[in-house]
Amino acid sequence: MHRLQTPAAALVLASSLAVSGTAVLAQANSAYRSTDVVAGKTHRLGVYGNVQKDCTSGPLPTVRVVTPPKHGELNVRNGKLKAGRISRCPKLEAAAQGVFYKPNPTYKGADEVSYEIKSASGKVESHTVRITVKDAPPAEAKPTSDSHPDL
Numbered sequence: 402m403h404r405l406q407t408p409a410a411a412l413v414l415a416s417s418l419a420v421s422g423t424a425v426l427a428q429a430n431s432a433y434r435s436t437d438v439v440a441g442k443t444h445r446l447g448v449y450g451n452v453q454k455d456c457t458s459g460p461l462p463t464v465r466v467v468t469p470p471k472h473g474e475l476n477v478r479n480g481k482l483k484a485g486r487i488s489r490c491p492k493l494e495a496a497a498q499g500v501f502y503k504p505n506p507t508y509k510g511a512d513e514v515s516y517e518i519k520s521a522s523g524k525v526e527s528h529t530v531r532i533t534v535k536d537a538p539p540a541e542a543k544p545t546s547d548s549h550p551d552l
Contacts (some may be wrong), residue, residue: 435531441506442537443476446461446530448481450497456490460521461498466529468515472534474503477516504534 438444451459464477482495502514512532519525 430525431527431529433529433531435533437533437535438502438504439537440504440509441533443501443503444532446475446502446514447528448482448497448499450495451521452487452490452493452495456493457495458493462521463496463519464500465515465517465519466514468513468529470502470504470512470514470532471516472508472510472512473502475516476501476503490541502517502530504532509534509536 436444436446449462449464451461453459461479466475469475478499478501480499481499482493482497484494485491487493487495500516502512504512510533512534513530514532515527515529517525517527
């Protein structure tokens with residue numbers, strides 16, 4: 402696990418595949434979105450890898466933090482996607498990088514992160530995520546798949 406808390410901190414990765422729940426080819430040059438997270442709990446912002454046409458893992462992308470969070474930490478983890486997550490390659494356990502945000506345990510309110518994903522081919526995608534940090538949900542609420550810290 403790598404902690405990225407300053408603009409100068411960066412982690413080398415590489416990809417043209419962005420996965421968030423299901424595998425999709427990343428086509429946009431920039432993405433803006435928002436998400437709600439629970440104070441003190443790790444939340445997955447994205448998963449990035451590179452699957453070749455022959456269903457093998459290619460070089461991973463480079464992740465560069467543009468704007469670090471002000472009220473938490475941003476982490477990048479190496480891992481593998483479970484077989485079946487990529488429909489065109491159902492048996493592949495693809496190498497991937499997960500980008501995770503964890504807010505400070507006592508913070509509630511707004512935060513924002515920006516990072517870039519640079520593929521092995523040189524394509525750069527910018528991601529800006531506006532984050533709302535909230536209190537923990539009631540005990541009976543089920544966590545979403547994006548809140549689980551595994552890839």
